Amino acid sequence: MTFDEYQQQAITTAIVHPDPQMDKTIYAMGVAGEAGEVIEKWKKIVAYKDGVVSPEDRAELAKELGDVMWYIAVLAHSLDLSLDQIATTNLQKLADRKERGVQKGSGDNR
Numbered sequence: 001m002t003f004d005e006y007q008q009q010a011i012t013t014a015i016v017h018p019d020p021q022m023d024k025t026i027y028a029m030g031v032a033g034e035a036g037e038v039i040e041k042w043k044k045i046v047a048y049k050d051g052v053v054s055p056e057d058r059a060e061l062a063k064e065l066g067d068v069m070w071y072i073a074v075l076a077h078s079l080d081l082s083l084d085q086i087a088t089t090n091l092q093k094l095a096d097r098k099e100r101g102v103q104k105g106s107g108d109n110r
Contacts, residue, residue: 002084003073003082003083003084003086003087004082004083004084006069006073006083007073007074007076007077007082007083010069010070010073010074010077011073011074011077013070014074020078023074023078024075024078024079027071027074027075027078028071028075030067030070030071030075031068031071031072031075034064034067034068034071035068037064037067038061038064038065038068041057041060041061041064042061045057097110
C-alpha cells in the first residue's frame with residue numbers, strides 16, 4: 001500500500017464538518033493529541049518498565065502510531081497535499097542534510 005492509497009482509504013472514515021476550517025483545526029489537534037498518547041505510553045515504558053517493551057506495549061504503540069498516521073493523512077488531504085509527495089519531499093530534504101553534514105542542529109532550513 002502506498003501512502004496515497006492509505007490516505008484515500010483514511011479519508012473515507014473521516015467525519016466531515018460543515019466548516020472546512022474546523023476540520024483542519026480538529027485534524028491538526030488530533031495529530032498533537034495522538035502524538036501525546038504515543039509519548040505517554042513511551043514514558044510509562046521507560047519510567048516503570050526500565051525501557052522493556054512487551055508485546056502488549058508494542059501493540060498499543062502501534063495503535064497510537066496508527067492514529068497519528070490517520071490524522072496526518074486526513075489533515076494533509078484537507079490541505080490538498082499528497083502523502084506520497086510529503087514523504088518524497090521529506091526524504092529528499094533529509095538526504096540533502098546528510099550530504100551537507102547538517103543532520104544535527106536546529107532550524108528547518110539548515
